[in-house]
Amino acid sequence: MKLRLTAAALLFPLLCGAAAPQGAPGEKMRTEKVLRMFLSTSETGLDPAVASDNATLSLLENLFDPLLRYDYLARPAKLRPNTAAAMPEVSADGLSYTFRIRPGILFTPDPAFKGARREVTAQDYVYSIKRLYDPTLKSPWAYMFEGKIAGDETLRKRYGPDVPVAGLQALERYTLRIRLNAPDNNFLFYLATAATGVVAREVIEAYPGQAGNHPVGTGPFMLGDWKRSDRIVLLANPDSTAVFHATPGHNAEDRALAAALEGKRLPRVDRVEVKIAEEFQGRMLGFLNAEYDYLEQIPESMTDMVVRDGRLKPELAARGIVLSRFPVLQTYYMWMNMNDPVVGGYGKDKVALRRAISMAYNNAEDIALLKKGFAIKAESPLPPNVLGYDPSYRSPVPYDPALANALLDRHGYSRRDPDGFRRAPDGKALTLTMHSEATVGGRLRDELWRKCLNAIGLRVVFKSDKKTEIIKASRLGTVQMFESNWIADFPDGDNFYQLLYGPNAGRANYARFDLPAYNLRYEQARRLSDGPERQKLYFEMNQLIHAYNPWVPLTHVLSGDLRHPWLKNYKRHPVEFTAWRYLDVDVAERARSARGRGGNR
Template sequence: MTLRSSAAALLFPLLFAGSASAQPPAQSPEKVLRMFLSTSETGLDPAVASDNATLSLLENLFDPLLRYDYLARPAQLRPNTATAMPEVSADGLTYTFRIRPGIHFTPDPAFKGVKREMTAQDYVYSLGRLLDPATKSPWSAMFAGVAELRALDRHTLRIRLKAPDNNFLFYLAIPASGAVAREVIEAYPGQAGNHPVGTGPFMVGEWKRSDRIVLLANPDSTAVFQATPGDNQEDKAIAAALAGKRLPRVDRVEVRIAEEFQGRMLGFLNAEYDYLEQIPESMTDMVVRDGQLKPELAARGIVLSRFPVLQTYYMWMNMNDPVVGGYGKDRVALRRAISLAYNNAEDIALLKKGFAIKAESPLPPNVLGYDPGYRSPVPYDPALANALLDRYGYSR
């Protein structure tokens, strides 16, 4: 479950995906989005960072070759700095990308006052850093299958693999594969994470570690909104409102660290934050009444959005437990009976406050491979559960 104001629907779609926003107390000539991170950021080097908080910043500072169309169902890859999806050889080993000209890095003293265009060679260098043992990149395993990185000309990149890899294009959409400039990395030895210089829609304006980060719109950003929404009407409205518009749609993003959810909730309700996501069941009553957003919050311009998140909850049984554990037929029957007698509908209604859906498979909706027609082989069947228990001598 996510809360956001109507204004938030006009924000850059890659910015901290899934949003919530409260109406600002007063209009300002500058469009400002106020957000939080649930944990402190680490260094802003895309080759090294791997925590979600930092990645949510990096994906707005650096440009991979590809990006996700988050409104597609399921999400799909689209060109980002590439002019189109790559040409792939018949044997699946060679990928050729054409890179859009006119994309520039944000200013830095390392460029000595020269406006620095991003080129194919920057991707050769950036992807090569992931494979360099000295970088100690946590993403290196994803790119271990790369046999060659070569810039054929200023705006043409060729990547050759050791063996076909159907997942490889997805790796080229993660922040770690974003382009960095060799001059910047070499100008700050061992300190690249303190000097984020990319080509993304935002650049760092202020940064007080573990407290406050301000992102400013990159005036040289060439990004334009493109999306292919699925059947969701809210997604279609967002796509229609933003179609063909230049990104980002805000001038400034103010980010603070808020590790406690109660503080985030109170901050949101006090209009300190414009966005709140995945409200825990224990706090649902603060914003929802009878399954709907409270009228007093709706009157403030707050919007409630519901969509499946990439989380699946499991319940496990302890195989060493003296009651349910063990591998005898009677214990197998007991565990099956427990599964058959578990009422997911009541769990969702009472414990999850209606903000969950039954998991028919390990894959949640909107994930590649999800089959909406598939049904779990374990139904809710108390009668069958009792029959199993009777058969194996369990007393009622």
């Protein structure tokens, strides 16, 4: 399906100055600045309340505006106002947050507004947050608010956009007040996620059940052209009110970037052309052929194409290409469905099976051969630089195939098929089914898992599919095992430990792990700020994860990032998915580079 904006949006080049004004025949047309990008998986529907995959979130954070966003340069990550005029006023008891919304923020044009210019109000944020409670949407972000906003039980019992919620009110046109049942140290982080981007009720109701096909926001970009799972074009929003402000540290490059951009209107480019590039080789070759302006996270299987002895190859450095390493707030893990009849359950035999699977995983081989050294071993769900991370914590579950074999023998898996594979304790054939992505990288991971599991006598078959389809099936509980990853929505341990919280089963908790001892500690930790008391609870939660093994924690990525010399203002952010609004393109330098390569890009 191909979607286009209305005629009003097609006036974009005139509105934003892409062409010389009429009446100036001697002037040259300004060259349009185009940022060329890719997404590694297909997007899903562009509805902030529903989407949870990285590809779609990358688009949403450029189309929709939450109240807050992250400072581009501050490290560690820090929030700053976005559509809010300032950071909120917080009551002394930590329960009440009052936001003043900047006047003059407009939704992009849509027929739902019947030709009127539609301004954002506090009531729009009330509506947008309420949508997360809509049971028909099954929002994976509802956990951020359910049971936390004062009086939201009325909304949970009987959802409706007009159901009053005492703790969620528009006091006046531009004043929003949110009151909580209990203090939540991460609450402001939630208000910087794409899920809380403001939407207009008229648009949602104009396209029942199809809001994801009609993204109408207030962000720095708006949708231009959309050919599903193939190509997306974002156009600079001529009504964007975003202005650059940032807080650089002592880094000289950051300080220079801040000085050059301070107070300037965003975005800096006229359009972003995005392709879907699911194959690693296609991404790498596309970057090297200058089809993409930067590439974040060199594909593991492609590292040797660009890196030699840990450094960028000289011939690429001579082209001005830059390699940088970045510690991503990301955890790779393999989860097992606790409701699955083969690997699920809390009995000793099923715990033994999952622990043996965990002990069979060869982390060193994964890092050396698949990730080419661009990763570190995951000891727990938390990656470095996330609040709550304990650098001294070590997993009590080692890589030990011999011990894994002994454990299986002891707990009823000793009988074997004629081909040497183990049978279940009831004597029936035992086959594990692991979903995997239908990519080169997915196949390489399949082979590593096959090798590891076969070493302890476990037969495994792989079911390949697109990641978006696997996610859908995971939410329905029909996937047995899958190697996945989580990138922080906000830089706090809560964002990772909620992935195993029982009430989140069917949402982000794909393993459907539901252990009262874990749930209790998670709920206690959620009420605490970072410190020794919360650290103790996190330690105990780690121990429970390793005792029951719903996950096999795998790695934390050290991203190898590449960028071309004509890309300006680039700095990788630890939380936000993209930096598109800040990036600029030196069109002349790009053209010179193309001539130097004998190309015409």
